[in-house]
Amino acid sequence: MVSAEPRPLALAGILDEWSLPIDVDAVLRGQGADPAVVRQRRPALVTTAQRAIDEGLPLLRPAVAYRQLPVEALRHEQLRLAGGAVITSPLMAQHLAPAEQVVLMVCTIGPALEQRVSEIMRGNPSFGLALDGFGSMAVEALVAAACDRFETQAAAQGGYTSIPLSPGMIGWPVDVGQRQIFSQMPAADIGVSLLDSAQMSPRKSSSLVLGLGPRPFSEGRACDFCSLRETCRYQDQHAHYGGQRRQLRL
Amino acid sequence: MELKKIFDDVVNGEIEAIEAEVPAALAEGVSPDVLLNQALIPAMAEVGRLFEAKEYYIPEMLLSAQAMQTGLAFLRPLLTASQSTSAGKAVFGTVKGDLHDIGKNLVIMMLEGAGFEVTDLGVDVHPDKFVQAVRDGAQVIGLSAMLTTTMPNMAVTIDALKAAGVRDQVVVMVGGAPLTEAYAAEIGADGFSANASAAVRRAKELLAARQHA
Numbered sequence: 001m002v003s004a005e006p007r008p009l010a011l012a013g014i015l016d017e018w019s020l021p022i023d024v025d026a027v028l029r030g031q032g033a034d035p036a037v038v039r040q041r042r043p044a045l046v047t048t049a050q051r052a053i054d055e056g057l058p059l060l061r062p063a064v065a066y067r068q069l070p071v072e073a074l075r076h077e078q079l080r081l082a083g084g085a086v087i088t089s090p091l092m093a094q095h096l097a098p099a100e101q102v103v104l105m106v107c108t109i110g111p112a113l114e115q116r117v118s119e120i121m122r123g124n125p126s127f128g129l130a131l132d133g134f135g136s137m138a139v140e141a142l143v144a145a146a147c148d149r150f151e152t153q154a155a156a157q158g159g160y161t162s163i164p165l166s167p168g169m170i171g172w173p174v175d176v177g178q179r180q181i182f183s184q185m186p187a188a189d190i191g192v193s194l195l196d197s198a199q200m201s202p203r204k205s206s207s208l209v210l211g212l213g214p215r216p217f218s219e220g221r222a223c224d225f226c227s228l229r230e231t232c233r234y235q236d237q238h239a240h241y242g243g244q245r246r247q248l249r250l
Numbered sequence: 251m252e253l254k255k256i257f258d259d260v261v262n263g264e265i266e267a268i269e270a271e272v273p274a275a276l277a278e279g280v281s282p283d284v285l286l287n288q289a290l291i292p293a294m295a296e297v298g299r300l301f302e303a304k305e306y307y308i309p310e311m312l313l314s315a316q317a318m319q320t321g322l323a324f325l326r327p328l329l330t331a332s333q334s335t336s337a338g339k340a341v342f343g344t345v346k347g348d349l350h351d352i353g354k355n356l357v358i359m360m361l362e363g364a365g366f367e368v369t370d371l372g373v374d375v376h377p378d379k380f381v382q383a384v385r386d387g388a389q390v391i392g393l394s395a396m397l398t399t400t401m402p403n404m405a406v407t408i409d410a411l412k413a414a415g416v417r418d419q420v421v422v423m424v425g426g427a428p429l430t431e432a433y434a435a436e437i438g439a440d441g442f443s444a445n446a447s448a449a450v451r452r453a454k455e456l457l458a459a460r461q462h463a
Contacts, residue, residue, distance in 0.1 A: 130309065
């Protein structure tokens with residue numbers, strides 16, 4: 001989804017006006033299923049997925065807290081940002097070498113949907129799973145839309161953006177990365193907190209670093225950097241980032 | 251009412267059909283024990299096989315589990331103690347510090363579909379609650395964690411079972427996205443499973459081994 005050229009963004013803030021296009025196929029993929037197979041074999045699940053969209057959309061409160069910082073130096077695996085912030089991971093050296101700026105983001109769809117899932121899961125697990133799958137895809141859609149927003153802005157100035165890199169990817173331990181991002185973010189302003197276990201609350205949240213620069217970054221999928229990529233049934237094969245152009249299918 | 255029809259409808263997740271067919275079969279004189287052990291439970295075993303063969307997806311597995319539970323609800327009041335549904339008493343929970351529960355809930359549903367009595371302790375469960383569960387008669391303890399930062403609390407829980415002197419009384423299984431067979435062995439768990447269906451198979455194997463030991 002490529003948006004029309006937006007108003008230039010401030011260097012930090014909260015973005016809370018989002019339209020997230022999520023269809024039945026996305027909800028089925030969010031449950032680890034192949035939509036084409038399910039449509040033919042189990043049409044009841046298609047109906048359930050549509051109901052999850054109908055009941056889930058009003059529960060979404062999508063918001064993105066972001067902060068854009070100049071890169072001062074990249075030393076080996078350490079990305080040093082203006083103001084003293086440091087992000088440490090082999091991923092930085094591998095994928096953010098062209099970055100002159102980075103955008104740190106915390107994205108959330110809010111707590112209401114996962115609360116609803118908890119309420120209904122025991123009594124109606126099939127619908128609970130569909131609603132949870134909808135929520136997972138909503139977070140992915142929000143991350144994609146946020147990255148698209150910054151990519152469009154960068155492109156308007158002749159620049160490029162990187163693959164979004166998140167704590168927990170191979171080479172960036174989740175507890176290390178989350179603390180590095182959250183220490184720089186007004187995440188509390190969008191209701192997201194970091195628990196002692198480095199888990200975000202609400203759970204349907206995501207944090208990431210996006211590089212901005214005048215030269216193309218390496219291309220790939222976020223799933224390419226996950227240790228579960230060989231076995232995970234929830235991967236989106238089509239969400240590519242970086243490179244000369246990003247192609248996204250939700 | 252043919253048992254094969256009930257079997258097929260559980261495999262296909264036809265909840266409404268099961269809602270009609272099981273009472274109809276009972277009215278025809280089919281015994282609850284036969285319906286349970288020759289239709290419902292074998293159907294869920296087939297669903298598990300299809301899932302592990304990557305032919306079925308999780309939502310299909312859930313539909314089948316719901317169909318099975320629908321049928322079981324008609325049978326439970328009619329089953330005598332000697333025909334007990336219980337394949338064992340299991341207690342599951344997500345370890346301290348972790349709030350994830352979808353995977354655990356799927357395992358619980360599949361275990362119930364296989365005839366286990368399962369108690370769900372929820373999320374962020376203190377080790378002492380698992381210790382108490384063993385004292386209350388649990389034969390299987392299931393520990394779930396979704397984060398590398400909370401996985402260590404599985405070892406903490408197993409150590410708590412040892413310290414309480416109840417470790418030998420129970421089978422301990424672990425599972426969750428970052429878990430591996432090697433990690434399970436390292437922390438002293440009895441078993442690991444990569445998915446809900448494999449968890450059922452493993453729980454049965456471990457309990458059988460314990461009973462024959």
